[in-house]
Amino acid sequence: MRFLNAFTAVEVSAHCDLPCGVYDPAQAKIEAQSVKACIEKYNASDDAVFKDRAISIKEERSDLVKHHLWVLWTDYFKPPHFEKYPQLHVLFNEATKLAGAGGTKGSTDVAVADQLLAKIEEISTIFWETKAAA
Amino acid sequence: MSSSRAFRPLLPIGQVIVRGRSMEPTLRDGDRILVHWGGRAEAGRVAVVRLPGDRPLSVKRLTFRDPGGWWVERDNPAEGVDSWLVGAVPEADVLAMALFRIWPDPGRITHPRRAQ
Numbered sequence: 001m002r003f004l005n006a007f008t009a010v011e012v013s014a015h016c017d018l019p020c021g022v023y024d025p026a027q028a029k030i031e032a033q034s035v036k037a038c039i040e041k042y043n044a045s046d047d048a049v050f051k052d053r054a055i056s057i058k059e060e061r062s063d064l065v066k067h068h069l070w071v072l073w074t075d076y077f078k079p080p081h082f083e084k085y086p087q088l089h090v091l092f093n094e095a096t097k098l099a100g101a102g103g104t105k106g107s108t109d110v111a112v113a114d115q116l117l118a119k120i121e122e123i124s125t126i127f128w129e130t131k132a133a134a
Numbered sequence: 135m136s137s138s139r140a141f142r143p144l145l146p147i148g149q150v151i152v153r154g155r156s157m158e159p160t161l162r163d164g165d166r167i168l169v170h171w172g173g174r175a176e177a178g179r180v181a182v183v184r185l186p187g188d189r190p191l192s193v194k195r196l197t198f199r200d201p202g203g204w205w206v207e208r209d210n211p212a213e214g215v216d217s218w219l220v221g222a223v224p225e226a227d228v229l230a231m232a233l234f235r236i237w238p239d240p241g242r243i244t245h246p247r248r249a250q
Contacts, residue, residue: 008149009166012182012193014214015154034219053197057218060211067212
């Protein structure tokens with residue numbers, strides 16, 4: 001059996017953890033957690049190269065948070081949702097701002113990343129309420 | 135989990151098939167790669183690793199050595215999971231070095247766009 005291993009291809013994953021084509025605020029949350037981890041590692045490091053890398057990855061992942069939030073905002077949520085949850089537009093606006101240049105993209109403060117995560121959590125709660133109602 | 139952790143092929147050379155898009159544009163879904171199990175890990179190379187947590191065998195790029203092992207990154211920032219989320223991969227969990235693509239488009243596995 002082990003001999004066959006040399007000839008049979010083993011599957012190796014290069015997947016995102018989420019199934020494609022499915023809406024889930026977890027996607028924004030994972031990237032926001034990555035942003036928070038980058039900030040923590042940036043603050044804990046004395047290595048200039050590592051810090052540079054942490055900053056560039058943090059900016060990249062902050063953009064991805066925005067992207068995933070925008071997908072939810074513009075593609076998933078429909079007019080009836082915005083009627084039922086009138087705070088949704090403001091929530092998305094605040095959340096995407098928290099991932100932007102005025103938020104985690106520009107800041108190295110862990111508290112900003114926590115605010116972003118809390119905002120995504122609020123959106124997530126509404127998201128799952130709409131799923132349960134559907 | 136424990137059985138896959140003990141995964142160790144008989145021959146040092148084998149092939150793997152890539153699933154997913156986290157290594158695009160270097161590797162694509164369905165690519166067959168020749169790998170060297172137990173090959174020497176070097177920064178910049180593509181490797182088969184076991185990511186921390188209950189995750190399947192994954193293909194990632196080794197970026198640099200960290201006190202906790204190897205820091206791994208995905209080539210495609212829009213997809214996937216890497217060390218910025220899960221931390222460094224212990225040395226023992228770096229299982230194989232990618233040698234070259236067998237099929238389709240046989241050839242060398244190149245470096246990513248955002249190389250250091």
